Amino acid sequence: MATDDLMTRALEALGDDGPLSVEAIHRLADLADLPETMTIAEVADLLDISPHTLRYYERAGLVEVARDGNGHRVYDAEAVRRLVFLTRMRLSGMSMRDLQHYISLVDAGGHTVPERLDVLVEHRDTIRRRIRELTLSLTAVEYKITTYGGSTGPDVQAFGTTTGTDRTALPDEPLRRALPAE
Amino acid sequence: MATDDLMTRALEALGDDGPLSVEAIHRLADLADLPETMTIAEVADLLDISPHTLRYYERAGLVEVARDGNGHRVYDAEAVRRLVFLTRMRLSGMSMRDLQHYISLVDAGGHTVPERLDVLVEHRDTIRRRIRELTLSLTAVEYKITTYGGSTGPDVQAFGTTTGTDRTALPDEPLRRALPAE
DNA sequence: CTATGCCTTCGAGCGCGCTCGAAGGCAAAA
DNA sequence: TTTTGCCTTCGAGCGCGCTCGAAGGCATAG
Known part of the structure; x- marks a missing residue:
């Protein structure tokens, strides 16, 4: 993912034929049986985004992620569910700004x-x-x-x-x- | 129009309620009775984009526009029709790059x-x-x-x-x- | 005669959403 | 012990599509 208009990128995110995104959506659909914790690579794979992007979302204040003894990120199920939501909203065209607003509301109670x-x-x-x-x-x-x-x-x-x-x-x-x- | 993702901008281009874009589309629908020539301001108004953007499209090689005695742009019906097409394609998410490719094909014969x-x-x-x-x-x-x-x-x-x-x-x-x- | 207003060119700047590279840490494999 | 590999932070850079400002030309209005 690396272009400009949300649209353009959103279109690209769909891949060339659809199968890729269909796979990703199928994976996303199984929210029920999430592992208790996941690594950044696992989450990236699940959501079909890069680890870079995951760190970026964290920097942007959209999600908090704990660290293990080595300082590595440990995503718990709640963080993953939130990221699933965020990814869906991004794909549907919601801006980072609006997502930040929404998340601030969620965190406000x-x-x-x-x-x-x-x-x-x-x-x-x-x-x-x-x-x-x-x-x-x-x-x-x-x-x-x-x-x-x-x-x-x-x-x-x-x-x-x-x-x-x-x-x-x-x-x-x-x-x-x-x-x-x- | 001034943000990033095609999507984001495309969404914005719709305005807040739809009425604006509906108007624009109605205007666009009347391709039959175009004046023989139009000024940049008239075309901008017709397409609901800025004169800046029209100049940008010209610089990008998407359309050629003649000048009058004062050096001002004179859009003939063909140029306007092409711009209608270009605008529609942009709104539907086609990238500038792809439009440049398409136009190069058109101009090739x-x-x-x-x-x-x-x-x-x-x-x-x-x-x-x-x-x-x-x-x-x-x-x-x-x-x-x-x-x-x-x-x-x-x-x-x-x-x-x-x-x-x-x-x-x-x-x-x-x-x-x-x-x-x- | 000025002033208003719309036009011109040119090049720089912006906003968004990533995306990447550098420099380094820790751990399991060879 | 070295290598491989994945992780960390930080800050800079990129690609896209505009968007804007400066500096100036011409013409019509007052």
């Missing part, structure tokens, strides 16, 4: 539950908006693909005719279709 | 159509993966919200009881439910 809910609800709405946006884009791109030829295969040549004016703009019909009633 | 299709198809799949990811996250966040209390309203206090162990981790059942068969 039960009376911050309403405010935590506000944060979650707002983030939920953000995710919904983003999904709508992407769905719109998807429709447009799909339309453009079918307009270009409908297949990536060898019969694409047949469409050289339609390529006179260079077709960088997406046609507007699909967008019109894709626009929700709202 | 009609024989690159198959390769352009490959790019589009790959991007389509990326969008699909991202939507799946976000849908998963959405389910998890929604579950967490209902677990916390189901409403953000005043009756939230009733849930102070469940907050003993700090609830940073998302429960695994919703993720299990959300995991697609694939």
Whole structure:
């Protein structure tokens, strides 16, 4: 992970085909049977992020981690569960800043539950908006693909005719279709 | 627009409620009746991006723009259509690098159509993966919200009881439910 | 004649989220 | 005993996509 926009990185984090992330999610799904303690390498592997990133999250105040006799990090189940949460939220587009805010609420005690809910609800709405946006884009791109030829295969040549004016703009019909009633 | 991750910025680009972006999209939908030429301010307004960003895209080689007698940019309909396309692709998460590649293919001529299709198809799949990811996250966040209390309203206090162990981790059942068969 | 306002180019700076390298500690293996 | 390997801290650096400011040009308004 090393680029820029959350989006870009989030997209990259998905890997190239999906299988990688599916594996990671399956591993994440087993929150019930976590070992009592884990090393940084084990947690990194579990969450599919680098040890560097784990240390970074700790520095950022998102999680506290104990040390053993050698000064090595020892992640207990609570820390791991929190990191699972943090990783999920990062993947869904929540910023480090917002996560820091949220965690500060959690650490402040039960009376911050309403405010935590506000944060979650707002983030939920953000995710919904983003999904709508992407769905719109998807429709447009799909339309453009079918307009270009409908297949990536060898019969694409047949469409050289339609390529006179260079077709960088997406046609507007699909967008019109894709626009929700709202 | 000024942050980092594509995602973050993309999310921000949506504004706080959606109305702004909806307006922008409506404006974008009218590709048919574009004026013959536009100024940088008009294009910026149309696309809901800053003149700075438009100049940046030009510097990046994504579009060529003529000048008038005063050296001011004059965007013709083709340039605007291309910028509409570019903006849409940016919003859907395509990187500047990939857009530069795509545009180089467009400018190389009609024989690159198959390769352009490959790019589009790959991007389509990326969008699909991202939507799946976000849908998963959405389910998890929604579950967490209902677990916390189901409403953000005043009756939230009733849930102070469940907050003993700090609830940073998302429960695994919703993720299990959300995991697609694939 | 100034002033306002929008435009130009150029290069530097920013914010985010990592990502990396240096310098060193401890422990089990050879 | 040396080597291998994984860990530690700390601070710097990177890649991306803007974003901004300085310094100046031209034109219309007052």
